[in-house]
Amino acid sequence: MEITNIQTTPFDDQRPGTSGLRKKVKVFQQPHYLENFVQSIFNALKDFQGKTLVIGGDGRYYNHEAIQIIVKMAAANGFGKVMVGCNALLSTPAASCVIRKYNAFGGIILSASHNPGGPNADFGIKYNTGNGGPAPEKITESIYDISLEINEYHTIETADIDLDTIGEQTIGDMYVEIINPITDYADLMESIFDFDAMRALLGSGDFTMHFDAMNAVTGPYAYEILEQRLGAADGTVLRGEPLTDFGGAHPDPNLAHAKELVALMSGNNAADFGAASDGDGDRNMILGYEFYVSPSDSLAVLAANATLVPGYAEGLTGIARSMPTSQAVDRVAQQLGIECYETPTGWKFFGNLLDAGKITLCGEESFGTGSDHVREKDGLWAVLFWLNILAVRKQSVADIMFDHWRKYGRDVYTRHDYEAIPVADANELMDQLRDRTTELTGQDFDGYTVEYCDDFSYTDAVDLCVSSQQGVRILFNSGARIIYRLSGTGTEGATLRVYIEQQVPGDKGLDLDPQKNLAELIQLSKDIARIEKLTGRLLPDVIT
Ligand code: VG1
Ligand code: CO
Secondary structure, eight states: OOEEEEEOOOOSOOOOBTTBEEEEHHHHTSTTHHHHHHHHHHHHOOSOTTOEEEEEEBOOTTHHHHHHHHHHHHHHHTOSEEEEEGGGBOOHHHHHHHHHHTTOSEEEEEOOTTSOOSTTSEEEEEEEOTTSSBOOHHHHHHHHHHHTTOOEEEEEOOOOOOTTSOEEEEETTEEEEEEOTTHHHHHHHHHHSOHHHHHHHHTSSSOOEEEEOTTSTHHHHHIIIIIIISOOOTTOEESOSOOTTGGGSOOOOSTTTOHHHHHHTSSTTOOSEEEEEOTTSOBEEEEETTEEEOHHHHHHHHHHTGGGSGGGTTOOSEEEEETTSOTHHHHHHHHHTOEEEEEOSSGGGTHHHHHTTSOSEEEETTTEEEETTSSSOOHHHHHHHHHHHHHHHOOOHHHHHHHHHHHHOEEEEEEEEEEEEOHHHHHHHHHHHHHTHHHHTTOEETTEEEEEEEEOOEEOTTTOOEEOOOOEEEEETTSOEEEEEEOSSOSSSEEEEEEEEEEEOHHHHTTOOHHHHTHHHHHHHHHHHTHHHHHOOSSOSEEO
């Protein structure tokens, strides 16, 4: 095999964000751009000669081309084998599952998750380690450092591989195995959940569900698991065909982007259970009849009902949530007598806790929940978890939620996103907040007294690595919180995320509309950060 060494010059913008490197497709299509980043990943790793690399993607535009480039570079760099999802598809949780099941050295996932796809939209790439989880910060930072100095990459000149036929091929000295992207993942789901009980519920004749795959990667997984293995009615899966541009839509499972599904959940003939997943299959939205479950509440319900699921019948070792996620799950952990960890935003921070057995469940407010079954958040897993609970408890989604709030109280919660702000303005806003954390502590705003304010810094409970500047949090003495941070996944300008939360007793909180209930705190979030003055924005672009 003839290895070609190509001379290149560094790009200065290849620092991975919350979840890998995300840029416009056009940026990735520049000569050497993707190659530089992939070589930087390989240079940051050691001892992978002869080992296996898993490669998959969410099916978005440029997936096929990128995989051809990466496979050739993997061969030239000395990997022994690559396992690639057929048709270039592998959902993020399925990639994690495959890396773990086959003891691969690591994996490369091509996805920009919930960001739109297509020639003028977004693309992304991230590296996952042998535990199946996103590379921790010390690796992503070393990839970035290497990308700033790179001067050559290695590839081989050979014909493209056939990505659309399951089976083995070789490229140079390296094996290429094109795998069925669904089977291993579906088998794993079947080993965790009570498929008999779920089949009985779906076949009972008085329970209907819809799953909106948003023309993204989970369509084929949902057909196999929900319609084939669990016997859900034909047509349960909506928008089930993966499209390179997600049908022009935003594959983000929330009330704004899954409107058709939301409409099917109310009025006559509405379904009992509705769910959706995102571009790469790691997020989930849960709906009941005329009822929306906020992701932070969903995590709390899964934790409180975990022993109803065969895979968690022994109970949970501990729980973790990202810092901006509501404190609802903390009270469940307290009741269960287990630890609840608070981590920075991003799944990479859960990996060590899961590997060390310190936690079983974890989640984020951004429609992400998961467990120790893989090392990524997992959209369909969360949907199946709810279905398992519904099958055992035989109550509606709303009744389960109401019961939960009565028992644990409720955290009324909302997130306001101000998108595409000029980067300098967004940085100034965060800087001035950081400068004022001491001054804000103890201040009273019309009865809301700040008990504590800081810029969140996290020390990993296992390797003691410190991650600082993870978001400014304002904790009020009532238990309410306002949190500010900048997104690390956007590709245009900066996105300011403001997270607002207030606890209310359960029976009082049952009917509260978050936007109305949190109106004073929402106003306060604008005033304290001087959002209008510094960004010119009066209202957020997206509310979840
Ligand atoms: C967002 C979410 C975060 C999530 C990340 C990746 O990050 O807030 O909770 O882990 O997306 O999810 P940010 O930095 O934009 O707030 V996904 O489904 O895009 O892989
Ligand atoms: Co995602």
